[in-house]
Amino acid sequence: xxxxxxxxxxxxxxxxxxxxxxxxxxxxxxxxxxxxxxxxxxxxxxxxxxxxxxxxxxxxxxxxxxxxxxxxxxxxxxxxxxxxxxxxxxxxxxxxxxxxxxxxxxxxxxxxxxxxxxxxxxxxxxxxxxxxxxxxxxxxxxxxxxxxxxxxxxxxxxxxxxxxxxxxxxxxxxxxxxxxxxxxxxxxxxxxxxxxxxxxxxxxxxxxxxxxxxxxxxxxxxxxxxxxxxxxxxxxxxxxxxxxxxxxxxxxxxxxxxxxxxxxxxxxxxxxxxxxxxxxxxxxxxxxxxxxxxxxxxxxxxxxxxxxxxxxx
Amino acid sequence: xxxxxxxxxxxxxxxxxxxxxxxxxxxxxxxxxxxxxxxxxxxxxxxxxxxxxxxxxxxxxxxxxxxxxxxxxxxxxxxxxxxxxxxxxxxxxxxxxxxxxxxxxxxxxxxxxxxxxxxxxxxxxxxxxxxxxxxxxxxxxxxxxxxxxxxxxxxxxxxxxxxxxxxxxxxxxxxxxxxxxxxxxxxxxxxxxxxxxxxxxxxxxxxxxxxxxxxxxxxxxxxxxxxxxxxxxxxxxxxxxxxxxxxxxxxxxxxxxxxxxxxxxxxxxxxxxxxxxxxxxxxxxxxxxxxxxxxxxxxxxxxxxxxxxxxxxxxxxxxxxxxxxxxx
Numbered sequence: 285x286x287x288x289x290x291x292x293x294x295x296x297x298x299x300x301x302x303x304x305x306x307x308x309x310x311x312x313x314x315x316x317x318x319x320x321x322x323x324x325x326x327x328x329x330x331x332x333x334x335x336x337x338x339x340x341x342x343x344x345x346x347x348x349x350x351x352x353x354x355x356x357x358x359x360x361x362x363x364x365x366x367x368x369x370x371x372x373x374x375x376x377x378x379x380x381x382x383x384x385x386x387x388x389x390x391x392x393x394x395x396x397x398x399x400x401x402x403x404x405x406x407x408x409x410x411x412x413x414x415x416x417x418x419x420x421x422x423x424x425x426x427x428x429x430x431x432x433x434x435x436x437x438x439x440x441x442x443x444x445x446x447x448x449x450x451x452x453x454x455x456x457x458x459x460x461x462x463x464x465x466x467x468x469x470x471x472x473x474x475x476x477x478x479x480x481x482x483x484x485x486x487x488x489x490x491x492x493x494x495x496x497x498x499x500x501x502x503x504x505x506x507x508x509x510x511x512x513x514x515x516x517x518x519x520x521x522x523x524x525x526x527x528x529x530x531x532x533x534x535x536x537x538x539x540x541x542x543x544x545x546x547x548x549x550x551x552x553x554x555x556x557x558x559x560x561x562x563x564x565x566x567x568x569x570x571x572x573x574x575x576x577x578x579x580x581x582x583x584x585x586x587x588x589x590x591x592x593x594x595x596x597x
Numbered sequence: 598x599x600x601x602x603x604x605x606x607x608x609x610x611x612x613x614x615x616x617x618x619x620x621x622x623x624x625x626x627x628x629x630x631x632x633x634x635x636x637x638x639x640x641x642x643x644x645x646x647x648x649x650x651x652x653x654x655x656x657x658x659x660x661x662x663x664x665x666x667x668x669x670x671x672x673x674x675x676x677x678x679x680x681x682x683x684x685x686x687x688x689x690x691x692x693x694x695x696x697x698x699x700x701x702x703x704x705x706x707x708x709x710x711x712x713x714x715x716x717x718x719x720x721x722x723x724x725x726x727x728x729x730x731x732x733x734x735x736x737x738x739x740x741x742x743x744x745x746x747x748x749x750x751x752x753x754x755x756x757x758x759x760x761x762x763x764x765x766x767x768x769x770x771x772x773x774x775x776x777x778x779x780x781x782x783x784x785x786x787x788x789x790x791x792x793x794x795x796x797x798x799x800x801x802x803x804x805x806x807x808x809x810x811x812x813x814x815x816x817x818x819x820x821x822x823x824x825x826x827x828x829x830x831x832x833x834x835x836x837x838x839x840x841x842x843x844x845x846x847x848x849x850x851x852x853x854x855x856x857x858x859x860x861x862x863x864x865x866x867x868x869x870x871x872x873x874x875x876x877x878x879x880x881x882x883x884x885x886x887x888x889x890x891x892x893x894x895x896x897x898x899x900x901x902x903x904x905x906x907x908x909x910x911x912x913x914x915x916x917x918x919x920x921x922x923x924x925x
Contacts, residue, residue: 500650501683503670505697505748515696519687592687 339571348565358568362576367556371576374553377468378536381475382529385483388476389528390521393484397491408488412481420478424545427474431464431546438463461548471547475536482531490524491517522593526585533584537577553577599626599661601752601784602647607656609642616642617653618808624752624786626661629778631787631795634805635831640788643805644754647786648677661751676745677754680761682737684729690716690740691725697748715743718777735766742774746781755787759794771798792832796820804828821856822919829854829921834893836860842889843920852921857882859917860894862903866912867892871903885911 305312341350342357361367396408415423429435441450454460454467461467494517502512518525540554551559553573561570588594604622608615617639624630632640645651646658649670658665660673676697684693691712692699698708709725716722719739729737738758745753755774759767775798778785789795795802796816803813804827812824823829826837835854838846843853858880869885869892876882880895881902892911896902903909 495681495683497679497681497683498685500648500670501677501679501685502696503650504648504675504677505744506671506700507696508671511700515700516685520685 335571335574338567339575341568343566343568350568358572361569362572367573370551370553370556370573373550374537375580377472377475377552378533380472381479381536382483382532384472384476385480385532386487386525386529388480389483389487390525393488393491393524396484396488397494398496412484415477416481421541423478424474424542427470427477428465428546431470431473433463433465435465465546466548468548468550471543474542474546475539478542479532479535482535483525483528486527486531487521487524490521490527494520526588526593530581530585534577534581537580600624600659601626601628601661602786603657603659604643604646605657605659607643607646607653607658609639609646609651610654615808617646619656620808620810622803622810622813624784626784627782629775629785629787629798629800631789631799631802632805633789633792633795633802633832635790638805639808640790640803640805641756644677644756644786644788647752648675648754649673674751675754676748676750676752677756678738678741678745678758680756680758682729682741684737684740684744686729688729689725690721690727690729690732693729693740694725694744694747696744701748711747712743715747716740718746719743720773734761735770738762738770742777746777746783750783752784752786755785757789758787759789759791767794774798796832804831806831823854823921825921826852826854829919833857836890836892838890838918842887847915847918847920849920854919854921855913855917857893857895858897859913860892860911861913862894862896862901862909863912864910866910869909869911871905871907871909873905874902885909887911 305315339358340354340356341352342355343349344351362371392408392412396405400408430437432438438447438450441447450464453469454463459468459472461470464470464473498516498520499512502516503509507515538554540552540558543552544555553576557570557573560566560573600623602622602624604620607617607620607622609617620639620643622643632643634640642651646653647660647665649665649668649672652667660675665673685696688696691709694712694715695703695708698711703711713722713725716724719742721736721739721743724732724736724740729740732740738761741758758774759770762770771794774785774787787795787799796819799816801813802816802819803810804819805811806827812819812828814822819828819832823832823835829835829837833856835856838853838855840850840852844850847853862883867887869887872884872886872891874881874883880897881900883894883896883903885892885894894911
């Protein structure tokens with residue numbers, strides 16, 4: 285029998301590099317982290333700070349040129365009634381979408397985490413991810429057709445002789461409108477549909493980590509299923525819900541396409557940023573508007589942490 | 598004496614698998630009852646049936662005379678110490694212990710005091726403010742025990758609670774559990790696959806195999822008077838003699854058992870060849886092949902230890918030979 289293992293140790297430049305990295309774990313970590321750190325530090329955070337800096341400049345009202353002097357004047361402009369209206373409308377929309385997404389996601393995620401096995405798990409993942417595979421614009425335009433006066437939803441209400449119900453709802457102030465496709469409710473439904481996967485997946489991941497014995501222990505100690513949900517399941521799933529809400533909340537805060545295609549003509553933050561930095565050429569105000577979602581998210585996470593939302597991590 | 602838990606012809610089938618098959622149990626009030634068996638023998642399923650996490654396919658379970666049929670876990674006066682402890686990670690120790698009282702609607706100060714008392718009982722005073730993740734395995738086990746006991750259950754179920762602890766801690770906890778049970782007088786139902794644990798703690802032991810109870814009895818009887826070869830083999834790895842060897846020795850056609858510690862080496866007796874011998878601390882364990890059976894002997898300190906391959910003779914006191922009913 286011949287011995288196929290060579291007597292001499294392996295050598296060569298790659299082997300020497302492996303040896304070097306094996307002997308110097310710090311060098312390995314440095315080499316692994318340097319590229320992403322450069323990307324994050326320069327390209328990403330750099331751009332963000334450049335934007336932040338812009339928001340402290342102002343625009344000369346007569347010449348329309350940017351005045352490169354530090355001032356809080358631009359931030360002051362955010363608090364004019366028209367701009368405040370945009371901010372409040374956007375925040376209320378983002379909050380509504382987030383709450384609705386959390387409520388809809390929880391049962392789906394719970395089923396997927398606790399009961400779905402094998403094939404049904406695959407069906408769940410495909411069902412949740414499939415909408416993400418198609419173009420965002422296509423989905424939004426499809427919804428415009430669904431919600432339009434000539435659309436399938438209207439037809440459904442008519443067929444069921446429930447048109448009076450839809451019309452009564454559309455005649456409500458704020459949420460209503462001429463048809464669903466040009467109402468606040470329409471914008472809400474499309475936001476909810478488009479961002480739902482971003483809520484379902486983190487909630488499912490957090491529920492997956494709750495051991496079944498934890499729920500049994502709660503029942504064993506006398507808690508009804510409702511009490512178990514409130515005192516054990518929800519607190520343990522909260523990090524996942526918060527993670528999901530960061531997605532749905534911030535994505536809604538920043539979006540400018542959905543409210544432009546489906547909804548009333550009342551503007552959202554994203555649209556304001558888009559128009560100020562584009563046609564209006566008011567980059568400082570656009571930058572100040574862009575800071576608003578960052579500040580809101582910061583406050584939101586701070587409150588969540590204070591309230592113990594991450595205690596289960 | 599009141600019956601705490603009664604199983605009447607209880608079965609639990611999962612599809613074709615008979616996890617629990619036609620089991621009858623009577624557990625008396627205040628008894629320390631152990632369910633012993635290898636994994637998959639149905640003992641944990643029986644425990645879950647008592648707790649209410651699972652429902653029997655057929656048969657009747659009574660807890661203190663009341664049918665448990667269709668009664669959810671949260672309505673049973675039964676508490677469980679889980680194998681993985683199942684402490685709530687988002688609550689500190691005192692809130693974990695007080696959980697049952699909180700659910701029962703006790704005011705905060707009262708339930709905190711009761712929880713602190715329970716923690717004192719399990720020798721963890723002052724640990725209330727910590728998180729479960731900050732405790733060692735043994736401490737978590739005690740918290741789980743306090744969390745169950747603070748509700749003053751009628752029956753305490755323990756699902757291999759000592760399985761994750763190291764040997765020294767396990768022995769210490771065995772003694773403490775036993776003392777606690779004596780003091781409180783609560784019925785303990787204890788599931789384990791460790792025969793030493795079952796024998797040292799329980800008033801009575803039920804030995805499970807393949808979904809059935811093969812023997813119920815006092816630890817001494819289970820150990821010295823096994824009914825079937827399975828019990829002899831599982832509890833203390835006894836030597837089981839096949840019927841024709843028993844007939845040769847005693848004239849009776851049946852399985853028989855003899856404890857390894859009762860086996861001696863001598864000049865006369867059953868001829869055997871030593872297969873192996875190993876030192877196990879308290880004794881030397883010698884495995885020998887005879888013509889019809891493998892015999893294991895535990896030789897005490899000081900006895901001459903044979904080497905593998907040696908030809909020897911084995912013998913024992915006839916009184917140490919226990920005849921079983923055939924079968925098993």
